[in-house]
Amino acid sequence: MDTPILEMKSITKEFPGVKALDEVTFSVKKGEIHCLVGENGAGKSTLMKVLSGVHPYGSYSGEIYVEGELQKFNGIRDSERAGIAIIYQELALIPELSVYENIFLGNELTDGMVINANETIKQSIDILEKVGLRVNPETKIRDLGVGKQQLVEIAKALKKQVKILILDEPTAALNENDSDNLLKLILELKKQGVTSILISHKLREVLAIADTVTVLRDGKTICTLDASDGQLTEAVLIRNMVGRSIDNVFPKRKAHNIGKEALRLENWGAYSPSLGRDVLKDVNLNVHDGEIVGIAGLMGSGRTELAKSIFGNPDEYRLSGKIFVNGHEAKFSNPRDAIDARLAYVTEDRKRNGLILIQDVKQNITLANLEELTRVGVIDENEEIVVANRSKEDLNIKTPSIEQFLRNLSGGNQQKVSLAKWLFVKPGVMILDEPTRGIDVGAKYEIYTVMNALVEQGMSIIMISSELPEVLGMSDRVYVMSAGRIKGELSASEATQEKIMELAVDY
Amino acid sequence: MTEERITPGKSKKSSALLELLRKNISQYFMFIALIGIMVIFTITTKGVFISSRNISNLLNQMGYIAVLAVGMTLVIIIRHIDLSVGYLAGFLGAFSAIALTFWGWPVYAVLPVVLILGVISGLLTSTPIAKLGVPAFVSTMAAGLIFRGALLLVTMGTGTIIIRDRLYNAIGNGFIPDLKLFVLPGNRHFLTLLIGLIFIILYIVNAVKSRNKKLSYKFDVLSPSLFVMQLVLVSVIIGYIAWTLSGYNGISWSLVIVLLVVGIFQFITTKTPLGRHIYAVGGNPEAAELSGISVSKITYIVFGAMGLLSALSGIMYASRLHSATTTAGLGFETDAIAAAFVGGVSAAGGVGTITGSIVGALVMMSLTSGMNLMGIDISLQYIVRGAVLVLAVVVDRATRKNR
Incomplete structure (x- = not known):
């Protein structure tokens, strides 16, 4: 068997108070499509940042080999020189520059000191051909849709003679048609000998194109599975993604009564003019006095948008549907109105x-x-x-x-x-968006204890969380969101990690 | 002008003074620098700088910049800038001159109308900023051009307009009358000394009351000896200023206006919810909005206040010159912005005090006055002031990092 094109051995990366990666081993064969899956916070992005040199050599322990050679990347430039290109969810294109200028950004073709535009455009056409994008290279990036922009990013990577192409959630922001095209392109590039690493939450997509799948959980490599024979199923992947034991990290809550309805949403929807799409659709949910309702879902499923839309953000969204507070219909045109109705919103990004x-x-x-x-x-x-x-x-x-x-x-x-x-x-109703993100275990426990005390006093809590154990450990009821919709409602007794994940990956 | 913050935490009493100094180092620094500058000029001018006459002139000259600096402080705190204030002041000064001279309006009608026009101008200037997110730099620069055009337009036919109204001219040149109860040696201004004394008494009573209140809450306060030191220091400063001014005509109306403006705005920024909201918007607009504070409302209020103070500045300037000229207001905004930055306002927003900016204005005005007395050429004066501005901000950043 050949040496793998990429080998990452015993990678450990620590942030203050958190071990993001713990002895991760990751090996990619030449010419394959290798998918990396795992929950939010499993360490996928950190691993890719180590690989691309964003976290430089020395800030982690372990070794990276590309085609058998030990690499010590000190920045993105080094990893690019070794033939690794990473394409993030947030595209790194310059909207006011044209397609060809973006493709050659940082590698401009010059005659002496002057940019040779004609030669650049000529070469761009060839590269765009490879990614199947038929646009005039002089078009400005901002005039292209997200799907086409993604293709330009890939073209830019190809220009740099990429050997390993990393795509972080490439289809998250794309519609079905664009997603299909992108997946076809990845398969096409495979024929041309490009190795791809794909990070994705969409398991159907993973199963459709992957040769190999590696599952990460809590910063550890759980398993690497061969997907090419078609035997791999979503259920197997989900089990490996979530199969974590829920330790005794949740304080016991005294039995208490769940009272009358405190907040209800009916056919709630939010359209974002800046994104040009619905971020929430047909959301129906409620929460009672003394109840903790968990909202689970993967990144981009619309959880934070739900909180923001409830809390009165008239500028950001166009809202539809009805909201009831203590049985009375309410309308919040700004956060002050929501606060006056005794709502509170602890945001996801406190900084x-x-x-x-x-x-x-x-x-x-x-x-x-x-x-x-x-x-x-x-x-x-x-x-x-x-x-x-x-x-x-x-x-x-x-x-x-x-x-x-x-x-x-x-x-x-x-x-x-x-x-x-x-x-x-x-407040009567508190919306907590990722209440324990980025904090240590001790502080987590304290926050859970406070939450329990609050609901015992009759407060209602809507808890948005990416951490399944937290959702299961704290919630009286769970709603699972995906693609801006509520995909299911589970009572505390019926909710399991597997069931939630099945609903969450249902696009 | 000293700003004491008594630590309610559990700091040890022995290090209370150091703690106090450390916490407010950036605020004290400019104050100490001001005293340093004054001492240097006093030496180089053989005492002329510190004479009653010069100090009185210095304070009166800075009046129209000081009120602008107060407004500019708020504008910069909420992360904006206002480049229109100079020409707005110039235009409204000319407007008041025309109303007095050509239309024959009485002063008590002119003043409120001009002040209201100032507020309206400020609100109009800030509308694109608050409603559409147009950068303040652009919106206020455009407004400045418009006000400049308006100033030229109204003074086109006449050129400089001479103002003959005594009451109006007293605003920038007059002094408060004296109580002629008896004649003091050296012909000192009795009422000025009396006001100085009243200020000292009010200050002490207030400080003692606030200390007792804190004691009733069982909060930590300054130790008695430190507290007395503080009282003595502030009283000496107030007394010295009053004593100096009493040696030359006493307190001017300009100074009265500046003290009123500073007092009101200092109160609003430090004691009221509005003040908190202004700092919150400057510190983190998104968090402020989600805390129920309307960022656009705060923007309107701050620019409205800036407009009001621009109008006041225009009146003070026209009054001081007894006339409205076609170039009135030129460069005022630069002086106001410089005063704010020297006084410790951060361009990143959320940081700065009214008193700090007034100290900043005093520093800049002392430099001008001192260098004038020394006969230093204007070209060098600009260079020195530029250097001091940049130095002040560098020091401010360095001291702030330690917190």
């Missing part, structure tokens, strides 16, 4: 749109409900300190002082500040 990192703990905690502290137009700063100190105690926020800037706190403590901020508005 981007949750907290103000250059302000201190107390100012962040009180921001959404300053009225409560205001006497005749003036903020009572002493009361504010009392409130902040109480939150600090209640949620066990570890900070030397409530005057500490948020950027100096750890992720877990930042998340607790986020929770404290929204608890201070005294």
